[in-house]
């Protein structure tokens with residue numbers, strides 16, 4: 001799963017942003033480029049170290065606009081702050097995190113059509129637009145400790 005992302009340049013991220021009818025700003029471009037270098041979801045605190053021209057609240061607002069445009073995915077692990085990763089250029093996937101050391105890995109497990117059919121029969125909802133699904137476990141090094 002964790003293959004390297006293609007190295008797009010800023011122009012290409014600009015096109016991706018524009019294609020979602022979102023205004024292309026310097027911060028949005030810097031964030032997309034910084035996220036493209038990350039193999040795993042990253043917290044806002046860690047992202048501020050990589051996008052130094054951007055303070056935490058600007059970073060948060062820019063990230064959320066990219067999440068709304070489905071260019072970036074918000075991932076909730078470890079009950080702490082949300083983490084973010086690019087949602088373009090990589091297949092849809094989920095994550096597993098070690099409850100002891102915090103190690104995160106991608107997993108290729110998803111809800112299949114059977115579960116989505118069940119969701120479609122939920123009376124108050126017309127459609128399912130997205131889902132969030134994370135797994136928690138104990139990694140092998142922690143298990144043998």
Ligand SMILES: [Zn+2]
Pocket residue numbers: 039040041085093094095106
């Ligand atoms: Zn991921």
Ligand SMILES: [Zn+2]
Pocket residue numbers: 098099100101102103138139140141142143
């Ligand atoms: Zn572990």
Ligand SMILES: [Zn+2]
Pocket residue numbers: 092093094109110111131133
């Ligand atoms: Zn899924």
